[in-house]
Amino acid sequence: MMIFQHYFALQFTMLKRHLTGFGLHPWLSIVVATAAFYTLSFYLFTRTVYAGYAYMLLALSLAFKHSEARRNDFLKLTFSKVHYFTTRLLENSLTVLPFLLFLCFKKEPGMALVLIMFSSAMIFINTKRSFSFTLSTPFYQKPFEFIVGFRTWAGVFLLAYFLTAMSLIYQNFNLGIFSLMGIFGLCLTFYTEPENEYFVWIHKLKAGAFLLDKIKTAVVFSSLLSLPVTLSLLIFFRAHIASIVIFQLLGYCYLAMMILAKYTSYPEKINLPQAILFATALVVPPLFLALIPFFYFQSVKRLKVILG
């Protein structure tokens, strides 16, 4: 018992450190996250009859994160076979527990049982550590964000193109715009994590030029990714040309702001106040006018330390 007690206490300490590092009070954020989780769960179940399936999928995808091969190799080396499988079973059970409780509350014993069975079976799964297949990208000339991002989200990009096709077939302009903004949303995720300092240090460019080069690359490559959607919408929804152009420009602004925000705390992750400012500007686009220069000067200040 001591082994598990120590292991999970350590996991909890790491979680608290992550939250503190992000500028949050650990216990307060756990309470808020729990409240948010159950509020969203209630909301989801009132919106669609398929909520249970989505719910199970989400729970299992979270449990799946424990199947990472290198992490499990470490656990196998450290623990005995019995302790290893027990640890994984406990991890998966704790991960799906909040979902399980809600399914029981919603009187869905069948789904709860399926969730228990699948999450338990997943303790025998270890994700592949290497892939022999290399996905080609059109971004070869300018590594790395779009190359890595495209390969990570290739399936979702295909889904966005599929939704565009659906929007054309069913003449649903909003769906088309949704897929266009979805593509820009995915591009934003390419810039959420600060890269290793080495990959900034290698650049010959000064801080300002470095940022402008990043933005230029992002604009060109995001245009390439959104081109099939934008062109289709322009051809099939001619009455909405102004809206399409506005949304496309909005996408570029979001991207520019994301890149600038990323480096405001570099080499640390974007901090909470800046994240809140960024999120506010996503909802209130005119804030771009103030935030883009604000983030730019903050980023230049941080990057100057490395780039001179």
Next chain:
Amino acid sequence: MIHIEKLSKSYGAKQVLSNINIKFEQGKVYGIVGENGAGKTTLFKCITGIEQHSGTITAGLQPLKDHTGYLQTEPFYFSKITGREYIRLLCNARSKDPGNIDDKNIFDLPLDRYAITYSTGMKKKLALAAILAQENQYFILDEPFNGVDIQSNILITAIIKRLKASGKILIISSHIFSTLSEICDEIHLLQHGNFTRKVYKADFDVLEQQMKEIFIGNKIDKLGLK
């Protein structure tokens, strides 16, 4: 020439490097040795400018960082980037045309595979191939022989000798003394954040013997191995 004067570095109250003074000259290979935690990597990061420090570093070519190839102990790779794309990334960053990357693939690396799937030695060789493609004037190689196979070890030694012959400055750290004694002109011993000894080629054997005495001492006896 790279001239370091009064370089010091602290992390909070912990002094890692203290008043380092050293001059590196063109066409020479410098070995830096010291125990784990002696401050070798921190010194390299200070020279490259990745870490802030006190004291001054002057170089013939300015800014120093734009002419320096830095091979890290454990090179970092993005999860889904191929070897070829990694080399291109490093060349792009210095506005260098990588030319025909296959010609520069002297270690026969599978360049179209994701670098993250490479073995430790292959990752090291890829990082080295990339900084060589950058055509730098100064090289800082942190443990270049770690995890590398014997054939590549020979090749890396030959590369270092060629770079030295063409007038480059090379600063190398290694825990494998025999490789350093073969390629270095000078070896500097870093202890507790300071250079405590400077040894020329003729005295490398003496240094090795002294290091054994200092670092091994009676530690093996203390283990009580049976």
